[in-house]
Amino acid sequence: MINIYESTITAAKEIPPYGEEGEAVSTIQRDPENRVQVLDEDGNLVGEPPDLDEDTLIDIYRDMKLARHFDERAVSLQRQGRMGTYPPLSGQEGAQIGSAHALADDDWMVPSYREHGAAVVRGLPLKQTLLYWMGYEAGNDVPEDANILPVAVPIASQIPHASGLAWSWKLQGHDDTAGICYFGDGATSEGDFHEGLNFAGVYDVPMVFFCNNNQWAISVPRERQTASETLAQKANAYGFEGVQVDGMDPLAVYKVTQDALEKARNPDEDQPRPTMIEAVQYRFGAHTTADDPTVYRDEEEVERWKAKDPIPRLEAYLRSEDVLDDDAVAEIEATVERQVDEAIDAAESEPRPDPEEMFEHVYADLPPELQAQRDEFVATVDRHGKDAFLEEE
Amino acid sequence: MINIYESTITAAKEIPPYGEEGEAVSTIQRDPENRVQVLDEDGNLVGEPPDLDEDTLIDIYRDMKLARHFDERAVSLQRQGRMGTYPPLSGQEGAQIGSAHALADDDWMVPSYREHGAAVVRGLPLKQTLLYWMGYEAGNDVPEDANILPVAVPIASQIPHASGLAWSWKLQGHDDTAGICYFGDGATSEGDFHEGLNFAGVYDVPMVFFCNNNQWAISVPRERQTASETLAQKANAYGFEGVQVDGMDPLAVYKVTQDALEKARNPDEDQPRPTMIEAVQYRFGAHTTADDPTVYRDEEEVERWKAKDPIPRLEAYLRSEDVLDDDAVAEIEATVERQVDEAIDAAESEPRPDPEEMFEHVYADLPPELQAQRDEFVATVDRHGKDAFLEEE
Amino acid sequence: MSETQNLTLVQAVRDGLATEMELDDDVVALGQDIGANGGVFRATQGLQDEFGEQRVIDTPLAESGIIGSAIGLATGGMKPVPEIQFSGFMYPGFDQIVSHMARYRTRTRSRFSLPMVLRAPYGGGIRAPESHSDSKETFYTHEAGLKVVMPSTPYDTKGLLISAIRDPDPVVFLEPKLIYRAFREDVPTEAYEVPIGEAAVRREGSDVSVFTYGAMTRPTLEAAENLAEEGVDAEVVDLRTVSPMDREAIVESFKKTGRGVVVHEAPKSGGLAGEITALLQEEALVYQEAPIQRVTGFDVPVPLYAMEDYYLPNAARVEDGIREAVEF
């Protein structure tokens, strides 16, 4: 496993240029093993960058910083007992933020459970993410204008939803809506991955299947998850393209995602709309705060991947292009810290839930039996007091 | 759909020779679209035949005739109300008999529900197949020396069993056992196909996954089942080879299966043991006797495929090689008819089941509650008489 | 007066679907072989001709994919009506049913409801192969967030199916294939609703209450008629919706008679008969005059068809159950 990244990525010179005039989808129509890259580990340009204005480049940088800082704070909240089990994302910002930025306003995102970074780009307030992992139902409130499906805990189960959602746009004639569906390397082993992608191929739906291959499914390394050489090549079984991208290179991710979304919206004749993107990356931290990665992987491996950290990499590039300087970085850091502070304060001010909340949102109208259960329970809690049920906070 | 067969099979000249010295697996390591063929539609040799003695060739011919005749009788039994729903196999004998003959005595077969032909090669008495489709539990009795797992009705659900069974041989060190797992074109869409083949790739198990692509999953044609060009190429997602074979050419099927089994047993270094074979074929009749195929397909299409009937094809070849003549064919036909007659007589002599049979074989030892249910029910049937429950026969 | 057609139960399924698809463009049907083939039981016969391939859609052979993509269609604003060919093939899609279909409203605080109807023929008695005869409704009634409907007449079938499609919540609609073509009824051509959650008293009686639903309603009524000749006056309550159950109707009937029998073809252990018994003794123990009898399938896999008539409750067994309740 530890050689997967190196073996192909170091062959940077073999990567053909793309994005030249008239070759809009050339980042996609390539051998799955021929990984797309724009920046090398030090932030030097090794491929054609996507056509982005300075503001967007800075936004991508800022959002990665925000995701990283949020992540660090969340992990520490969990350690202090102020939050439950939380799945960190550090290391994966390049893939999440790069891809989410490629979406148009009306596009949709179908997450797994680790895309807190992509979600914030799509309009989900950080407070909601905190509340969710603090175990509050209120965390499930998503603003009506945030085009995002809910967190899906059962691995790969969101993939058929993504196919169905994109299919609904086609059936309803919203030609220019497209979407992105995130899942992990482990998820590719589930039947729902297979069934979901097969439906996408058969109905030719405008969905981009974005695999965050972070090398590990908890303790199971990528190469024991499946015997196929790449995950990207699995797309071939469904009649559409799969492509590998350096998932720790936000600009390469942006470019590939944009090309895939463009193809989803406006395919050439006989060109399939769906694409699978395998974003090769690494999770720096634990699988969740309940996990101890030192049991199954070497610190040395982690260090090797930390050298590819997407944040300093983009920062170096933006500094070299004079888009960022020390002041700008400091200001971004300050803003990001404030934003996360405010979100934590807001989340921690959430009142303890009332027992009747449990019965809301089960059905549009509560059936009589459930009304009876609720009323009886509310009376029980009144009789005994909340403290007989909920732990002191 | 109707062009799939033609489009590649007519390009017979493009099919490279195989089976030459030192090229034991060349029928397998080829492009999935490069379909293997030995006999053309008229029984002329167009590829290297497998190395088979005359007796085996005659056995293959005889078993195909037996399967065909059994099938015709079974369909007619169903029409006469003497049997329930039955899934016919006519047209698919080449794939079933050719592949089953390639198995060694100790090898195993994991069927779906249509492999009555392959099963008889593996030692399952015809009487059992009849009883099964007549709804008798006794049909589930399989001789201890018949290495065959039970009929699996839920589509594709037997595939993970096949992977597990082959894995058990590896774990137990029976190096030279291998197996074949049958399933249809429709089955490739199920999650269990994906999970089963992925396990086979990861644990590198000695199993051959044999897809009877008969072009239809009930009324759904192959090309609407999945957008991939071939089914064989799906194997690539699991890190092993997939190959297409002319499934109505019993000799090509034999050859490819033999090569795949050989590789399963004795792989070269770094060569994966599993193989997926897509045997391109056609079901001449209905999906089951409950199905009316004229609703969804043209007679013309059926006729076109009937021209590829594996039985006259092999017969023509064997006659041209002087292995068969009129007398031999007549004798085979007479034997086959007698065999099927006897099996039907035996099956139809099966006594009506007793009510207590229903409670047998649920657990090794019947739990008290179930004993009580049984005893009470037996008393009920005694009280009312069997006729109050079972229809008159 | 409104027009009617004389329809079988399976024709009423088709008619209910067609009627609502006519009225509501968001309704789409999808499943294996439901298009040109019209479904293996012809429940969607001709619908593809009528509504086109975009609204009556043949799918690949993948139950989790069918249910999962229907969930996706519903999040996209449509009202999908997926068909699973036999209820015994819902299991490969079980995770989608339990983890998502049932829980999506809760998980999204009602931002997304899933106005979908998962149809499947259920039950035994048609001499079908293995796995084709299951009656495992409690797998779904035990999961909050789902409604589960099991009609027993053509009239109810159309009305309940239309209610189910219009219901903002996901409905599992289990069709009694044993009686798909057993009899006909006059069914209005227009759209109408039979409310979800209301039982129907099929036969009034004063001696004993017999609770049943779906295909078992007929042998139950037959048994009640047979026993009437012996002077036993049984009330037969057809639940129609098994989740949420019409507890009021059940309790009311029982309070009247003080004796109860529950009939279903699902296995005894963990079947609805236990739930109904528990309900009755919670709500009406003081009225109870005899143990409630469970006349159900046995705790065995449904046997192959030569023995399935032993497995399924029939009029003789229902009569025995009623007698036990009455003679206690």
Added chain:
Amino acid sequence: MSETQNLTLVQAVRDGLATEMELDDDVVALGQDIGANGGVFRATQGLQDEFGEQRVIDTPLAESGIIGSAIGLATGGMKPVPEIQFSGFMYPGFDQIVSHMARYRTRTRSRFSLPMVLRAPYGGGIRAPESHSDSKETFYTHEAGLKVVMPSTPYDTKGLLISAIRDPDPVVFLEPKLIYRAFREDVPTEAYEVPIGEAAVRREGSDVSVFTYGAMTRPTLEAAENLAEEGVDAEVVDLRTVSPMDREAIVESFKKTGRGVVVHEAPKSGGLAGEITALLQEEALVYQEAPIQRVTGFDVPVPLYAMEDYYLPNAARVEDGIREAVEF
């Protein structure tokens, strides 16, 4: 006297598995993260070091594949012990459980039995994320051919696990993760069996019988002790095996007290409490002095953890239930 170790329940799982793997080479464990990681709850900690990668096997992330290939391993003569990481993730493998694991013996007239044990931690109370807290044992108790075990103590856990592995039939072994580490017990180091299908009276009493199992045994005993101070003498029966249930023990206790309470964290509708109530009124109606109380989870999805303590029965609710039964 035999040696003992002082173990938690999860350590007893590990010890039971190790003990039997030592004795029987056919036993293999497989599942997600059970190897180097030792399982997410450490139930297989160190086993891979002890028995090697061929007997303690990390699998791909695919529940149907895990259960299905375990079935295949069993047909090949092995005794697989697959672990599903949380019982809420058994659903993607539900078809393999229901259509195959449960029915393989019947389908093959006992040519193949499936001596396998499907382990999974179940239940709430550990502040885990969504889908991680399900207690849906009736999905399995309703399927004939399976045995379902839910232990509540370290001693029983080891003995029942060994019995389950040795049992020729497939067993679903649901482990109460809430009490994985809640307390320790002396557990013999050697192999021993606790028989499947036998309940244990955890507290003798004469006023009321309280039936429970798994993680709910502790709050139930706590409630019983609390009420003893008020002069209510409750008998607490721990079922240990929920299928087949020890009907004799249940009925016997009830006949003694005439009053019953059932406690489980599974949802009320369709939970085992209904089944037990039905059993009691079938077998012992004349002894019954009060409605049997169901103290259970509610008919809602298990809420996220901030509210899960509302969802789970606790001592206060059990006490209320017992009082209702006693004061009726």
